[in-house]
Amino acid sequence: MMSTLQIVVIHPELLGTYGDIGNARVLAHRARVRGIPAEIIFTPHNQPLPTTGDIYLLGGGEDRAQIASVEALRSSLGVLGGALDRGAQLFAVCAGLQIIGESFPGVSGEIIAGLGLVPIVSLPGSDRIVGEVLVKSDLFTEPLTGFENHRGRTDLGGLSPLGRVLVGGGNGGEAIAINERVDGLVAGNILATYLHGPALARNPVLADHLLSRVVGALPKVPEGEEIAELLALERRRALGAANFGK
Numbered sequence: 661m662m663s664t665l666q667i668v669v670i671h672p673e674l675l676g677t678y679g680d681i682g683n684a685r686v687l688a689h690r691a692r693v694r695g696i697p698a699e700i701i702f703t704p705h706n707q708p709l710p711t712t713g714d715i716y717l718l719g720g721g722e723d724r725a726q727i728a729s730v731e732a733l734r735s736s737l738g739v740l741g742g743a744l745d746r747g748a749q750l751f752a753v754c755a756g757l758q759i760i761g762e763s764f765p766g767v768s769g770e771i772i773a774g775l776g777l778v779p780i781v782s783l784p785g786s787d788r789i790v791g792e793v794l795v796k797s798d799l800f801t802e803p804l805t806g807f808e809n810h811r812g813r814t815d816l817g818g819l820s821p822l823g824r825v826l827v828g829g830g831n832g833g834e835a836i837a838i839n840e841r842v843d844g845l846v847a848g849n850i851l852a853t854y855l856h857g858p859a860l861a862r863n864p865v866l867a868d869h870l871l872s873r874v875v876g877a878l879p880k881v882p883e884g885e886e887i888a889e890l891l892a893l894e895r896r897r898a899l900g901a902a903n904f905g906k
């Protein structure tokens with residue numbers, strides 16, 4: 661009997677603005693349909709992070725909630741670092757992506773120290789980037805889709821992005837030429853993106869990629885579950901993915 665996969669949602673009451681909590685539900689569902697028991701552990705900001713998680717999730721949030729979250733996480737930094745060292749995965753979305761870096765902008769553009777898990781820096785943009793996003797990652801054949809809503813712009817400082825932006829702003833926004841624009845990052849056991857949607861509901865291949873980082877190769881989803889892939893296809897088509905050779 662395989663041990664229960666523990667999916668930890670970090671501060672759902674602060675970092676759940678755009679439904680990113682759905683990422684946990686998708687992971688648990690796609691594990692269970694393969695016979696892998698999974699539980700979701702919701703950890704509010706006034707509780708310590710569990711030490712035994714397999715996948716830790718950080719979602720998006722407004723500036724004040726993001727700051728409250730990072731302040732609460734400072735005391736759990738050892739837990740998160742230790743979890744990553746023992747092979748747990750961290751998936752971070754938008755505010756979550758900014759939180760794990762060196763710093764990000766506060767409500768009035770002031771610099772807030774991040775957790776420093778990755779050497780990236782986020783700065784305020786001149787406006788918010790709001791809209792649909794299409795990202796081509798070398799990890800997957802088809803582009804990923806999602807939507808974004810953020811003011812921060814993130815400099816990866818040499819780390820590898822999750823993928824190239826085909827439509828939308830991603831890490832850099834309009835200040836970066838579209839052919840050089842990237843989204844998210846992949847660094848060791850950390851995968852991050854600006855994509856909401858929730859990202860894993862929109863992109864089942866990304867959910868399966870995260871799961872397989874923990875449990876190894878996954879069997880195909882059973883019959884009847886292809887609906888998720890059909891939805892993803894519909895989203896890609898709606899974003900004109902065909903125009904980009906996919």
Ligand code: GLN
Nearest residue numbers: 720721754755810811812
């Ligand atoms: N508050 C951050 C920003 O505006 C993150 C927003 C979000 O998570 N969607 O850049």
